[in-house]
Amino acid sequence: ETGVTQSPTHLIKTRGQQVTLRCSSQSGHNTVSWYQQALGQGPQFIFQYYREEENGRGNFPPRFSGLQFPNYSSELNVNALELDDSALYLCASSSPGGLSSYEQYFGPGTRLTVT
């Protein structure tokens, strides 16, 4: 069973630039969620994709957007980067059904620094 993977591991961008983060879900999982974790805080939900459709969104502006592909991998795109976007971005996958229904498995994260 392959776990959740994310790329890149670290990224440094300049304010105003655009960034794309990538996530491969765990084998058999059809739901991918993205979270932003600022230093010293718990993760905050950005949005979720289920079978290539966005089916939930947190309190993040439209410059945060995403995609899910037929193989259930996903991308997070952030436009017009701001200094406050500096954070650890976490991807999680899950799948309904069974005793572990909707248990989320997280990837190692992408550390984004905006200067």
Added chain:
Amino acid sequence: KQEVTQIPAALSVPEGENLVLNCSFTDSAIYNLQWFRQDPGKGLTSLLLIQSSQREQTSGRLNASLDKSSGRSTLYIAASQPGDSATYLCAVRNSGNTPLVFGKGTRLSVIA
């Protein structure tokens, strides 16, 4: 709006001690609750998942309990070891395929 609180924010204990981490949530109508471990700068490792119909789950030296009516969960760690040093996060899911709502975590240091 669901809110999750974890107390204490930080905890330091000598090796070998048994300890309890606390998590409270404001809306008791949850679907499930997960405890995670996070090492500095790393992703989250799922430790235990408790469905709303369950009272507790155990894995090795870890035991998590859930009291939905009072909006509380505890994570009990037996015979703590320096390798247990990490931040422990509690998260609840309100229903089905909805996102997790996290607390800010408890930073645990186990001193050898």
